[in-house]
Amino acid sequence: MTTAPAGYGKALDLITRVRGVRGAMLVSAEDGIVVAEQLMEGIKGPAVAALAASLATRLRRAMEAAGVGASLFWHLQAEQGALLVVPTPGGTLVVAVAEPDVNVGLVRLELLRAAEVVG
Amino acid sequence: MPDDIKTLSSQLAQDPDSLLFLRLGELLRQKGHLDAAHRVALTGLERHPHLPDAHDLYARILADKHDYERAFDEWDMALRIAPDHVGALKGLAFLYFKVGDVQQAQAHLEAAQRAAPDDPGVAQALAMARGGGERGASEAGGGATEALTEPEPIAPAAQPLEEARVFAGLEGAQEGLLLLDASGRVLGGALKDPSGKDVTDAVAAYLAGVSQEAARTVKLLGLGKWTGLAAEGNHGHVHLAPPTGDALLLVVRDRAVPMGRLAIIAQRAALAARRWLEAHA
Numbered sequence: 001m002t003t004a005p006a007g008y009g010k011a012l013d014l015i016t017r018v019r020g021v022r023g024a025m026l027v028s029a030e031d032g033i034v035v036a037e038q039l040m041e042g043i044k045g046p047a048v049a050a051l052a053a054s055l056a057t058r059l060r061r062a063m064e065a066a067g068v069g070a071s072l073f074w075h076l077q078a079e080q081g082a083l084l085v086v087p088t089p090g091g092t093l094v095v096a097v098a099e100p101d102v103n104v105g106l107v108r109l110e111l112l113r114a115a116e117v118v119g
Numbered sequence: 120m121p122d123d124i125k126t127l128s129s130q131l132a133q134d135p136d137s138l139l140f141l142r143l144g145e146l147l148r149q150k151g152h153l154d155a156a157h158r159v160a161l162t163g164l165e166r167h168p169h170l171p172d173a174h175d176l177y178a179r180i181l182a183d184k185h186d187y188e189r190a191f192d193e194w195d196m197a198l199r200i201a202p203d204h205v206g207a208l209k210g211l212a213f214l215y216f217k218v219g220d221v222q223q224a225q226a227h228l229e230a231a232q233r234a235a236p237d238d239p240g241v242a243q244a245l246a247m248a249r250g251g252g253e254r255g256a257s258e259a260g261g262g263a264t265e266a267l268t269e270p271e272p273i274a275p276a277a278q279p280l281e282e283a284r285v286f287a288g289l290e291g292a293q294e295g296l297l298l299l300d301a302s303g304r305v306l307g308g309a310l311k312d313p314s315g316k317d318v319t320d321a322v323a324a325y326l327a328g329v330s331q332e333a334a335r336t337v338k339l340l341g342l343g344k345w346t347g348l349a350a351e352g353n354h355g356h357v358h359l360a361p362p363t364g365d366a367l368l369l370v371v372r373d374r375a376v377p378m379g380r381l382a383i384i385a386q387r388a389a390l391a392a393r394r395w396l397e398a399h400a
Contacts, residue, residue, distance in 0.1 A: 030161070042341075043340065044339055047339050048336065048339055048340060051332060051335055051336040051339065052336065054332055055329065055332050055333065055336060058325055058326065058328065058329050058332070059329070059348075059350055061168050061325040062322050062325035062326050062329075062357075062369075063350065063352045063355075063357060064168060065168070065169065065312075065318050065321040065322045065325055066310060066312060066318055066322045066355070066357065066371050067312025067313045067314070067316075067318065067354065067355070068352035068353070068354050068355030068356070068357060068371060068373075069352040069353025069354040069355070070352060070353050071350050071351070071352055072351045072352060072353065073350065073351045074348060074349065074350035074351070075348065075349045075350070076333055076336065076337065076345060076347075076348045077345065077346045077347040077348065077349070078337035078340070078342035078343050078344060078345045078346060079342065079343030079344050079346060080341070080342045080343040081337075081340060081341075081342040081343075082342070083336060083337070083340065083342075097340060
């Protein structure tokens with residue numbers, strides 16, 4: 001567990017209390033470094049953070065080029081789970097790792113709330 | 120020189136959207152202030168993501184920092200936006216020399232020379248490449264990326280293959296559906312922005328490698344194969360899917376189309392794409 005400002009911990013709590021969420025992270029979008037995390041054991045936070053940041057950059061550029069504007073929320077779906085991400089205006093990615101049957105709508109809402117806390 | 124940096128920094132602060140970041144970033148790079156140059160280039164790139172010179176500058180800084188993989192990506196991006204970009208051609212030539220692929224390096228330098236026949240740096244590097252192989256590469260590469268770089272054969276990046284047939288009968292086949300290969304080359308479909316401008320090539324360039332990165336991410340998390348990536352934007356929604364292991368499908372719609380419906384449209388398009396790919400394998 002990374003030491004982080006108390007506000008960050010509360011922001012992550014919003015997400016991890018949702019059933020089916022295996023962990024949550026705050027990641028610097030610019031360099032892919034973990035700012036704070038609450039992850040279940042076995043999840044390689046730094047590596048996932050780096051890849052999530054890289055994906056976020058590519059996605060943002062593609063979306064801007066397509067004229068759909070900045071990314072507000074994205075959801076990488078996989079056979080056995082998902083990665084859900086909300087970029088904040090301040091350059092942080094709020095990231096959740098979830099089980100496949102998680103309530104995506106609820107996680108999205110909590111990610112957006114956490115993003116407001118993080119800023 | 121420091122005064123120049125100070126002056127440019129001040130001017131850029133007053134007009135952050137200007138292209139002064141290109142001069143400032145290059146100046147900082149030449150002075151060896153790579154971290155500062157990196158910050159300037161990245162900020163500039165954020166504001167001007169479609170400017171090939173911005174990608175070129177960023178790539179040179181990354182190369183100076185020995186981050187050759189990302190430098191390659193940035194030069195590659197510059198070339199996708201501007202296929203005759205001399206800086207990117209030289210940069211890639213430099214990287215090919217670094218890995219010992221003299222043939223590719225030479226090809227990129229020749230392309231650079233066609234684009235800029237009067238550039239003495241290109242002629243010099245090409246002469247060394249033709250004559251000196253690795254030695255030439257080393258000598259030419261000594262000035263970082265200035266002297267020696269080469270382009271890779273990305274040129275046919277956007278050659279649609281019977282695109283009309285890929286998504287035949289599907290809604291938005293020529294404005295909101297795109298099928299790409301792993302390198303970001305367009306296989307079918309087309310994309311227009313809300314103003315009607317064709318943005319197919321630019322979007323394809325930015326999506327090159329996304330499929331592989333998505334696959335790496337979910338593998339790292341032990342989640343099996345990735346099946347889709349849905350994203351909400353300010354003005355629209357996008358859905359990415361891998362119809363086959365290497366290809367990438369993109370569906371774009373405005374915000375009036377709910378994400379769930381977009382996923383259904385993507386499923387249909389992915390099925391069509393898969394059939395088309397299998398038929399053309």
